Amino acid sequence: MEEQLIIDHEYIYSLLEETQNPAKEEVERVLAKASRFEHLSHRDIATLLQVDDEDVMKQVFKIAGQIKRRIYGNRIVIFAPLYLSSYCVNNCVYCGYKKDNEIARRRLSMEEIQEEVMNLEEMGHKRLALEAGEDPKNCDIDYIVDAIKAVYDTYNENGNIRRVNINIAATTVEDYRKLKDAGIGTYILFQETYHRPTYEAMHLSGPKKSYDYHITAFNRAMEAGIDDVGAGVLFGLYDYKFEVLALMLHNEYLERNYNVGFHTISVPRIKAAKGMNLDEFPYLLRDEEFKKIVAIIRLAVPFTGIILSTRESQAMRQEVIEYGVSQISAGSCTGVGGYKKGEERRDESQFQVADNRRPLDVLKGLLKDGHIPSYCTACYRMGRTGDRFMSLAKSGEIQNVCHPNALMTLMEYALDYGDEEFKEAVGDMVYQEVDRIGNDKIRLQLLFNLEKIKEGSRDLYF
Ligand code: SAM
Secondary structure, eight states: OOOOOOOOHHHHHHHHHHTSSOOHHHHHHHHHHHHTTOOOOHHHHHHHHTOOOHHHHHHHHHHHHHHHHHHHTTEEEEEEEEEEEOOOOOOBTTOTTOTTSOOOOOBOOHHHHHHHHHHHHHTTOOEEEEEEOOBTTTBOHHHHHHHHHHHHTOEETTEEOOEEEEEOOOOOHHHHHHHHHTTOSOEEOOOBOSOHHHHHHHBOSSGGGOHHHHHTHHHHHHHTTOOOEEEEBOBTSSOHHHHHHHHHHHHHHHHHHHSOOOSEEEOOBOOOOTTOOGGGOTTOOOHHHHHHHHHHHHHHOTTSEEEEOTTSOHHHHHHHHTTTOOEEEOSOOOBTTTTOOSSOOOSOBSSOOSOOOOHHHHHHHHHHTTOEEEOOOHHHHTTOOHHHHHHHHHHTTTHHHHHHHHHHHHHHHHHHHOOHHHHHHHHHHHHHHHHTOOOHHHHHHHHHHHHHHHTTOOOOOO
């Protein structure tokens, strides 16, 4: 029989209790382990979470950066959210879409979805995360499946969206099968908080009220054959130390029972929204704590992607990319119909965003800081998902696949969407990176493909 998923609160409390005010030698022992890229125990992770000392934190950030560079190189994957529907039957205290908020609700028609997608494609996006409130009447699974098809079927002169991730409410195995059949990338669901009493206080009514149903969503998704699942915590609802340890326990549970843990972990921080007051949330994080979370997650699960949204400012995004973030959104709108052009946006957003730069400016910033923005979607399209992706990542082979793919998508982007300055910067960077590729066969094939891209070929990948 399958093991029951239990986040043992007493165990987490005891880890945090035992590691309070850790001795210097103990912290040094954990740091030494981390810098040798060794697996960290729960107690090791708890020890690091308890540290506040600035100098120790600098070391944690440095090691996290080293791990990131070693596993992910200097690539950053880019995506955008697309809000489909603001109907919601839940009352989540923190959310602008909560049922009790009087807002003009709507959902996009298939034509409107395609219009939004055209506008996202004009910004160069190739990966989307579809978002929706939970409402079995106004936004059922068949609507979501039709929306996925509509997205994949929308083309502009430079191609189409190549990967659609889905962030919708916990549902049944049958519904997850429909998502799987529709060809989704990652199924993303945030636990919001793993702390049961806080979860219950934050989710007042609606299906999301059930902690047990929500936390077992990935079991059902995996049963339906979805092997890329993306977790997250809404940081600011409860003690971040508890949440990071609980994320690790959840991840290990999935590894034990389904051979693969989280594909990604998102690190949203709570933002102001309609119908809530940030002053009423006692666990809001300081920036230093937020950076610490990202770095410790990177140390604890080196092969799991970390996703950062535009909830964070440009400056914070620039900084934590160095400590372990591997995917960021760009040019995001968090309202239904938010990408519509030339009109007042008709819908209210779910929460406020803090980085309003257009994607090209985000990409310019990344390039300036030595990162390679990537629109690569190859793994999912080549069937490298779940444990196949993880074994590729763990073998280090990923460098021979993701790196050249990232360079090809960057070249495509520059040619199709870049201005002269950007095209020049990309040209310089791409060929410098090509020169560093040690594998002759891959380097030569990549050079050949880059020429083909310049001649007009698109969507080439390894
Ligand atoms: N309705 C689905 C669900 O319940 O999982 C989809 C989620 S919603 C479109 C995406 C995420 O936004 C939520 O899981 C939550 O973590 C986050 N969110 C909600 N209110 C927020 C706020 N005020 N600030 C930041 N993030 C928020």
